[in-house]
Amino acid sequence: MKGKDFLTLLDIDQNKLMELLKLSLMLKENLYSDCLKKKTLAMLFAKTSTRTRVSFETAMTHLGGHALDLKWEETNFVKGNIKDEARVLGLYCDIVMVRVFNHNQTLKIAEGCEKPVINGMDDLYHPCQALADLLTILEVKKSFKGIKLGWIGDATNVFNSLMLGAKMVGMETVAAIPEGYEPRIKTNATIVRDPKKAAREADVLVTDTWVSLGFEKEKEERIKVFKPYQLNSKLLSIAKKDCIVLHCLPAQRGYEITSDVLDSPQSVIFQEAENRLHTEKALLLDLI
């Protein structure tokens, strides 16, 4: 790590990224022990979660430690000074994972807390998801060399993190994103309007929800804009025959992805979900 925290992929270099992925593969083979015995992870959620909550807690259990599941609105983060509250978490716990609404809150928590802080997703980044996505691609494709990744749809926090990771491992990325919905961060991806351009010759196709948390008021408008950006069997047929499909879940079946694609043999979406557990174990071991 470049510092004590893992808030974005920018907090690690290419060597550390590959080291974490290799360690994740070892951990997936059950090569781990009670090395985090008596260690506590505080998990602070201001938003809903299935995968992040359960994978981190299970990771701590497998490694012999303990995880605290804290709901933002049931703590004094709602009324106290955010840095003071974060400082106190660091006095009791060995590591903190946070899922908050905006990246400034993530930064404030990391600033206030003396212990390592992991970004469990905010409006800008979802680095833990990107680790699992990269591990899944590496497992299936064996190497990142020559891999073309096509992104279809909204430039979400997952997009931002995966694009940073793709650049680090040298994957070519083409992203089909509608006008007016361009990424909020600078990325290496070639941005196109036509989803077919992103899908053509793709080794990996990825999409994400059209209505991320916080955009519920724009739901109807977004569904109209993103309709041509659906990852369906017609679009998948343009990609390479052995193209795999990723989605961070939860998916809105029939919107950004159709059920036949999500459940197809080319989908590695549930392998990707499982890989959250293995990459997070690697991350916890590295940070604590």
Ligand code: CP
């Ligand atoms: N992909 C992901 O982060 O899932 P949850 O929102 O359920 O944690």
